[in-house]
Amino acid sequence: MKIAFLADALSTFKTYKDSTYAMMVEANQRGHAVYAFEQKDMAVLGGIATAKASQISFTGDATDWYRAAPAVETNLGEFDAIVQRKDPPFDMEYIYGTYMLELAEAQGAKVFNKPSAIRDHSEKLAIAQFSQYTSPTLVTADEARIRAFQAEHGDIILKPLDGMGGTGIFRVKPDAMNLGAIIETLTQNGATTIMAQRFIPDIAKGDKRILVIAGKPVPFSLARIPQNGEVRGNLAAGGLGVAQPLTERDFEIANAIGPTLAARGLLLVGLDVIGDCLTEVNVTSPTCFQEITQQAGFPVAATFIDAVEAAVSAG
Missing domain, CATH: 3.30.470.20 (ATP-grasp fold, B domain)
Structure with a gap:
């Protein structure tokens, strides 16, 4: 198979822990042709999604781990599989990328995860579909609602909906210390929706x-x-x-x-x-x-x- 990985720059990979690296190595060991490209390498012309993709070979050296052939403008439909591994932020650029990958699907490629499914599943908000398994949770930009939630549950966590790696997470204890400042910061004075959850010891x-x-x-x-x-x-x-x-x-x-x-x-x-x-x-x-x-x-x-x-x- 020809497998392409949409990822961040290969030079940024920490090979001792990177999951995308592990996927690539496994695919290569099975004899699949492995390609890589970044979101900025994609384009759409005449309704056809393409990318400047490079075939990757592996050196076996954990630091100087790959060689990339010269990038070639490739119809994304030529790949048997495209593995979407670009990290957040899940911003409009990310969403535009999912639209391009949907065109790749129409051109015959299998994309994992499915682009429309990625768009439909906010990594924070998706838990609302399975609330029987969650801690009490509130999603809002409204300060009064957040204050009422904190008053009810005492010890809570506040976090942005678009963060990753633990960025922007705050714990507010029953004394509500700095609650107002935290709400102002995370919601940008009521303009941005955030999540509050009861703290789980x-x-x-x-x-x-x-x-x-x-x-x-x-x-x-x-x-x-x-x-x-x-x-x-x-x-x-x-x-x-x-x-x-x-x-x-x-x-x-x-x-x-x-x-x-x-x-x-x-x-x-x-x-x-x-x-x-x-x-x-x-x-x-x-x-x-x-x-x-x-x-x-x-x-x-x-x-x-x-x-x-x-x-x-x-x-």
Whole structure:
């Protein structure tokens, strides 16, 4: 197969932990031709989506890890599979990219995750579709509603809807210290919608990333455990990643949600679970492949490429 990865610049990859790198290496080892391009490399002319794509070869060196052939303007429909791995921010540029990838689908390529499904599943707001598994949650830009929510629940978390890696997350305790300033900052004085959730004390045991591939959960999560007094477990915020078997509740959530999301075109999903509560549904570029494989021995990248091959074969 010809597999293309829409990703950020390859030079920015940290190969010891990058999930996209693990996907690429696995695909290459199976004999698939691996290509890469960035969102800025895409174009549409005469209704045809193309990209300046480079075929990638692998050196085996963890630092100087790839060689890129000269980029060639390629009809995106020529690829058997396109794997969407561009990181957020999920801004209008990201959305424009999904429209271009939809044209690629019309031209014959299989795109994972499905572009329209990515657009339809805000990584924060999607949990509202599965509220039976969540902590009490409010989404609003209205200060009065946020203050009422805090008064009811006492200890809460406030966060932007478009953040990643733990950016912009605040904890407000029952004394409501700095609540007004936090609301003003996050909502930009009422102009921007944010999320409030009742604080889940089990964050001390980790913010678990559960990977769901083709509707089935990987049997190990990566618990991202806050360090040094942090409330955030995100690896980007200094959290410690510890692979551990899924709990009965983890399986319950993943098995209930996974098939529904897969049927919508989401081949790979990262569910974030704290304690017994679902907190996010990650669909843009879910990570933690390598950490789970290294610590638990489960072949996550191989499982994912199996799923891509099966989806392409199914037509």
